[in-house]
Amino acid sequence: xxxxxxxxxxxxxxxxxxxxxxxxxxxxxxxxxxxxxxxxxxxxxxxxxxxxxxxxxxxxxxxxxxxxxxxxxxxxxxxxxxxxxxxxxxxxxxxxxxxxxxxxxxxxxxxxxxxxxxxxxxxxxxxxxxxxxxxxxxxxxxxxxxxxxxxxxxxxxxxxxxxxxxxxxxxxxxxxxxxxxxxxxxxxxxxxxxxxxxxxxxxxxxxxxxxxxxxxxxxxxxxxxxxxxxxxxxxxxxxxxxxxxxxxxxxxxxxxxxxxxxxxxxxxxxxxxxxxxxxxxx
Amino acid sequence: xxxxxxxxxxxxxxxxxxxxxxxxxxxxxxxxxxxxxxxxxxxxxxxxxxxxxxxxxxxxxxxxxxxxxxxxxxxxxxxxxxxxxxxxxxxxxxxxxxxxxxxxxxxxxxxxxxxxxxxxxxxxxxxxxxxxxxxxxxxxxxxxxxxxxxxxxxxxxxxxxxxxxxxxxxxxxxxxxxxxxxxxxxxxxxxxxxxxxxxxxxxxxxxxxxxxxxxxxxxxxxxxxxxxxxxxxxxxxxxxxxxxxxxxxxxxxxxxxxxxxxxxxxxxxxxxxxxxxxxxxxxxxxxxxxxxxxxxxxxxxxxxxxxxxxxxxxxxxxxxxxxxx
Amino acid sequence: xxxxxxxxxxxxxxxxxxxxxxxxxxxxxxxxxxxxxxxxxxxxxxxxxxxxxxxxxxxxxxxxxxxxxxxxxxxxxxxxxxxxxxxxxxxxxxxxxxxxxxxxxxxxxxxxxxxxxxxxxxxxxxxxxxxxxxxxxxxxxxxxxxxxxxxxxxxxxxxxxxxxxxxxxxxxxxxxxxxxxxxxxxxxxxxxxxxxxxxxxxxxxxxxxxxxxxxxxxxxxxxxxxxxxxxxxxxxxxxxxxxxxxxxxxxxxxxxxxxxxxxxxxxxxxxxxxxxxxxxxxxx
Numbered sequence: 001x002x003x004x005x006x007x008x009x010x011x012x013x014x015x016x017x018x019x020x021x022x023x024x025x026x027x028x029x030x031x032x033x034x035x036x037x038x039x040x041x042x043x044x045x046x047x048x049x050x051x052x053x054x055x056x057x058x059x060x061x062x063x064x065x066x067x068x069x070x071x072x073x074x075x076x077x078x079x080x081x082x083x084x085x086x087x088x089x090x091x092x093x094x095x096x097x098x099x100x101x102x103x104x105x106x107x108x109x110x111x112x113x114x115x116x117x118x119x120x121x122x123x124x125x126x127x128x129x130x131x132x133x134x135x136x137x138x139x140x141x142x143x144x145x146x147x148x149x150x151x152x153x154x155x156x157x158x159x160x161x162x163x164x165x166x167x168x169x170x171x172x173x174x175x176x177x178x179x180x181x182x183x184x185x186x187x188x189x190x191x192x193x194x195x196x197x198x199x200x201x202x203x204x205x206x207x208x209x210x211x212x213x214x215x216x217x218x219x220x221x222x223x224x225x226x227x228x229x230x231x232x233x234x235x236x237x238x239x240x241x242x243x244x245x246x247x248x249x250x251x252x253x254x255x256x257x258x259x260x261x262x263x264x265x266x267x268x269x270x271x272x273x274x275x276x277x278x279x280x281x282x
Numbered sequence: 283x284x285x286x287x288x289x290x291x292x293x294x295x296x297x298x299x300x301x302x303x304x305x306x307x308x309x310x311x312x313x314x315x316x317x318x319x320x321x322x323x324x325x326x327x328x329x330x331x332x333x334x335x336x337x338x339x340x341x342x343x344x345x346x347x348x349x350x351x352x353x354x355x356x357x358x359x360x361x362x363x364x365x366x367x368x369x370x371x372x373x374x375x376x377x378x379x380x381x382x383x384x385x386x387x388x389x390x391x392x393x394x395x396x397x398x399x400x401x402x403x404x405x406x407x408x409x410x411x412x413x414x415x416x417x418x419x420x421x422x423x424x425x426x427x428x429x430x431x432x433x434x435x436x437x438x439x440x441x442x443x444x445x446x447x448x449x450x451x452x453x454x455x456x457x458x459x460x461x462x463x464x465x466x467x468x469x470x471x472x473x474x475x476x477x478x479x480x481x482x483x484x485x486x487x488x489x490x491x492x493x494x495x496x497x498x499x500x501x502x503x504x505x506x507x508x509x510x511x512x513x514x515x516x517x518x519x520x521x522x523x524x525x526x527x528x529x530x531x532x533x534x535x536x537x538x539x540x541x542x543x544x545x546x547x548x549x550x551x552x553x554x555x556x557x558x559x560x561x562x563x564x565x566x567x568x569x570x571x572x573x574x575x576x577x578x579x580x581x582x583x584x585x586x587x588x589x590x591x592x593x594x595x596x597x598x599x600x601x602x603x604x605x606x607x
Numbered sequence: 608x609x610x611x612x613x614x615x616x617x618x619x620x621x622x623x624x625x626x627x628x629x630x631x632x633x634x635x636x637x638x639x640x641x642x643x644x645x646x647x648x649x650x651x652x653x654x655x656x657x658x659x660x661x662x663x664x665x666x667x668x669x670x671x672x673x674x675x676x677x678x679x680x681x682x683x684x685x686x687x688x689x690x691x692x693x694x695x696x697x698x699x700x701x702x703x704x705x706x707x708x709x710x711x712x713x714x715x716x717x718x719x720x721x722x723x724x725x726x727x728x729x730x731x732x733x734x735x736x737x738x739x740x741x742x743x744x745x746x747x748x749x750x751x752x753x754x755x756x757x758x759x760x761x762x763x764x765x766x767x768x769x770x771x772x773x774x775x776x777x778x779x780x781x782x783x784x785x786x787x788x789x790x791x792x793x794x795x796x797x798x799x800x801x802x803x804x805x806x807x808x809x810x811x812x813x814x815x816x817x818x819x820x821x822x823x824x825x826x827x828x829x830x831x832x833x834x835x836x837x838x839x840x841x842x843x844x845x846x847x848x849x850x851x852x853x854x855x856x857x858x859x860x861x862x863x864x865x866x867x868x869x870x871x872x873x874x875x876x877x878x879x880x881x882x883x884x885x886x887x888x889x890x891x
Contacts (some may be wrong), residue, residue, distance in 0.1 A: 056462035069789055100791030112782040115801050127790050193321040198533035198546035223535035264463040266496035268516050272471035279464045
């Protein structure tokens with residue numbers, strides 16, 4: 001199984017990256033009935049790095065993300081954050097909060113991931129009270145909103161009064177409020193309009209540069225992967241078929257499936273018939 | 283032959299400050315694929331739904347929407363029903379939401395032709411099997427339920443259903459958005475094949491400029507209820523003449539563009555409660571001048587580039603504008 | 608919101624969205640509640656003052672709605688009876704709603720064997736006629752309002768718990784609940800702060816509908832002479848007392864409390880249904 005060893009890797013921007021590993025996933029398995037949704041999946045994410053998991057529906061990318069976050073349990077394998085195993089669920093408030101501070105999640109649909117009855121400010125306050133009961137909450141809320149490009153006006157708004165892009169900003173702010181080591185973004189820009197998607201992708205790049213948070217980017221969009229990740233893992237039918245530095249994988253795909261994914265991206269002179277034929281052949 | 287001819291189409295909804303659709307011009311000829319591109323709220327779906335006479339409650343309209351020479355806006359309910367089951371058909375974005383999950387796919391396919399009395403039950407079933415064959419599915423699918431087939435197959439069933447009434451025009455409203463990329467290629471290839479075979483006109487509504495450029499003969503870009511630019515797909519993609527088209531291209535994460543930050547369009551489209559004076563894109567436009575905020579630009583032909591029209595006072599400057607950086 | 612209220616078949620047809628009826632019913636509910644609250648000050652006579660010499664007299668200036676077979680003022684007894692007649696159902700609804708929410712939320716949230724046990728348990732109660740249960744408990748514990756109220760509360764609990772369970776299951780599957788879990792909130796916190804406030808309007812609408820049914824059941828019990836002590840003014844009891852008056856050709860003292868019961872139940876139903884419809888529309 002290909003393994004991304006960050007110690008040897010070179011950052012695509014040219015700087016030698018001798019960085020600590022923040023997230024390490026080892027030999028993850030998960031079956032639903034007879035279907036192997038996740039089949040021996042391993043990867044690592046360097047501190048402050050960005051790793052993309054690419055695949056189509058049924059590839060197991062979302063199940064992998066949910067196991068990493070803790071919304072789904074694994075049949076076998078480990079999810080280590082700073083070398084501590086997340087998969088053994090110990091009960092109790094302290095463990096629950098510690099787990100939340102390891103990994104946070106931004107969902108695909110900002111219309112559904114916010115409680116429709118809670119204002120933006122109240123949602124953030126709730127999270128801050130839970131994790132940082134002694135902090136100066138109004139100041140921190142203003143800070144967080146400012147960090148995602150929202151103002152005080154939005155703090156009093158209910159989710160339905162906001163646009164899709166604004167809601168996704170709120171969801172990001174809420175995840176950042178916990179100050180997690182890793183942020184999992186599950187198709188976090190897929191539901192947004194192109195122009196808004198660009199704003200959010202830029203925002204995410206800025207936040208990573210500023211805070212050194214690690215991203216695990218779950219997406220089907222190779223353009224997005226190219227734009228925001230350092231490394232990429234391509235999944236198909238629950239297994240990793242190819243992995244490596246993003247620029248490398250996209251420029252010189254080794255696996256037929258990666259090549260098919262790349263060819264499927266529409267562009268002028270695109271030939272859907274040959275792709276359909278290649279898909280059937282694979 | 284022009285199948286769809288929309289001229290100066292305006293649509294107004296109650297409690298809004300501006301028309302939702304403001305002077306839309308669009309034509310689709312037999313065998314031609316026209317892409318209508320825009321972001322949510324641009325009015326692209328409303329335009330395509332108007333072609334079938336599916337208007338929101340309380341809408342008032344102006345202009346004409348002609349299908350095969352007949353104005354949809356003034357049709358009697360009986361004529362509209364004939365139009366929807368025969369001349370024009372729609373393929374929706376989410377086949378799972380558009381197909382009744384409790385009925386067999388065979389019922390779904392034959393329902394409309396049987397209800398309007400075009401075909402008897404046996405003939406309808408025969409035609410359904412024929413159309414399934416045309417979209418590359420076995421006749422056994424007729425006995426399946428929607429839950430038993432994949433999303434890509436279901437969208438092909440949807441296309442087969444659209445073909446049942448032998449339409450002259452297919453309206454596809456984001457037909458591949460809910461599908462995987464490789465499945466998208468398959469559905470697009472299928473639409474292209476069918477169009478060649480039956481000579482149907484295709485209006486393809488999408489938010490994806492790359493997809494639009496890849497599959498269509500002509501592209502029209504919509505913004506805030508207006509068509510801001512129209513022209514042959516490749517030219518428009520290579521040399522956008524409206525700053526919005528340029529900005530849309532620049533903000534799409536593409537595989538062939540330089541890496542790094544995207545050129546995002548700041549701000550957001552005007553809401554329906556805002557009155558518009560001048561160009562609707564002016565507040566977000568990098569090359570806007572006073573003229574743009576005062577006077578709405580008309581959709582004018584571009585000299586030296588036949589078939590291209592753009593609604594911009596400064597279309598000559600867009601090529602080197604900062605939005606294309 | 609796809610969950611529908613549980614209605615008795617006969618009364619289900621009363622649903623209506625016509626505004627005047629709803630407004631009239633709302634007004635009537637307010638009137639009855641006000642009468643119950645201010646009964647001691649509103650009643651023109653002592654509701655228990657017996658005047659045998661004046662028995663079964665028709666309406667007069669002193670007794671606008673006449674008197675019953677014992678010579679007690681019908682209007683005073685109606686007003687004073689409103690208090691008992693509303694207090695009983697209030698107890699039933701308060702207890703059954705609180706307990707029903709607790710049971711429903713626990714079953715839906717925890718799932719597994721606990722859900723099975725709680726759901727089968729409430730189904731068992733469902734299968735047992737509420738009125739019969741009440742008669743059983745009253746015959747064991749004797750006279751008094753507490754016994755029938757507790758009995759009916761248990762009988763009504765499944766209506767609330769089943770509705771709550773289905774609502775919480777729907778709410779639980781929404782991503783925002785998962786978002787709170789990921790944030791580190793405990794299940795209890797999420798339920799109390801987000802899930803229960805979210806489903807409350809629908810459950811309260813069901814409670815309003817239950818109020819009407821509980822009123823009928825309690826009135827039926829007092830008519831049978833169970834529950835409410837003999838001298839306490841109560842609408843069900845008044846109908847029972849009025850039977851002999853009807854035989855004597857003086858129906859007023861029995862018909863008026865009947866009317867009060869019917870109108871109050873209908874009014875509560877219409878108001879509750881309308882509320883539920885509004886909530887459903889808002890959530891759509």
